[in-house]
Amino acid sequence: MAHSDLTIADRIQSGLDTLTRAERQLAHAILENYPASGLGPLSALAKDAQVSGPTVLRMVQKLGFSGYPEFQAELREELRAKAKNPIAKHDTWTEGAPSGHVLNRFTDAVIDNIRHSLAQIEPDAFDEACALMADTGRAVYIVGGRISHTIAEYLYLHMQVIRPGVIHVQSTSNTWPHHLLDIKEGDVVVICDVRRYENNTLKLAEMVHARGSKIILLTDQWRSPVHSLSDICFSSRIVVPSAWDSAVMPLLLIETMISAVQDLLWADTRDRMEALEDMFDQTKLFRKFT
The missing domain is CATH 1.10.10.10 (Winged helix-like DNA-binding domain superfamily/Winged helix DNA-binding domain)
Structure with a gap:
């Protein structure tokens, strides 16, 4: 084979x-x-x-x-x-695990994931995705799943500072239909969906696709079923010596997107950040050391 x-x-x-x-x-x-x-x-x-x-x-x-x-x-x-669940993934890895320390084994796996993932990403597709997310004429909706919601929220937190019109959507089906009321043709929906792919996320993708929205999918090397509906799809390698999949490569991709969109909108983003810092000072959210 x-x-x-x-x-x-x-x-x-x-x-x-x-x-x-x-x-x-x-x-x-x-x-x-x-x-x-x-x-x-x-x-x-x-x-x-x-x-x-x-x-x-x-x-x-x-x-x-x-x-x-x-x-x-x-x-x-x-x-x-x-289709492996976390217990099965852990058992498979430990059967053939090398004797080196887990710090080295884990880091080697992550570096391999980054190297193979970046080799498959088309720069033009990445630039197109960032341009869509930077287009303030389009609303940006961001959604993740049971585990991937953490990186979706990370993207949302930064994008919401960079530009207006950014909405975080919970993937549970009792909340996201409300957002469908406002999603318009041409709006951008960023979906984080890695194995084990969630039925709610696929249904949401089907409905926003029917409304003419642009779907940017962040998924794994096996690719979520949402990929058939997506306009742009980025696949990240996620396997590491753990019962859990790695979020390092998806997070690297997201942080690079944040940087690129920020650069595209820097003049307006700087004004928003200055206004936000002023609000932080007024609310005394952070300690001052001077």
Whole structure:
């Protein structure tokens, strides 16, 4: 079997420029409903992508597999990894853990995550996402899930200072429908959704997509189902020697976005920050040492 630190989706995306027209058509069909799209018979995938069987075989060989069965076997492995709960993830790691100290092992894993993730991010897509978030003619809605709400709130806290019209949306279905009343065509919805993907988040994405909103998705290497609805999708590697997934790469991406949007709007952002500091002084929120 072809082993790689990259998922099959990563390898497809990184090699799109090397594919023929038919192979690129097949690649997009696979990514559209990944990984389920490649789990059926070869003939079904070829029919769905409107390409020939030999095109499918050439494609999987370009990805490093000897044939379609080996390609499917790795997809199934990815699917099992995607569905793991925290206890299963911890057991899998400790079985093959190296003897080095956890500080070194964890740091090595995080550095690998950053390196592989950044290699897959298109600078033009990143710039487009930041430009959308900096467009004050659009409202920006930010939503996260059970765990990812922490980084969503971090993004919201900074964006709310940088520009007006930023709304934090709780992902629970008894609160977010109220925000749908105000979401308009062209507004921006930033969604943080990593495994185990939440049904509420997908339903929210479907509804804001139907309203013509622009969806920016921050997800993991297996990609949330929301990716099929998103206008821009950033995938971060999140596996570390822990029962929990790492938020380091998603947070790095978010902090870089904050910096980029701040630079785009700096004149207005500086005025907002000065006004905020004046309010802090009046309320004596922070200690003064002078």
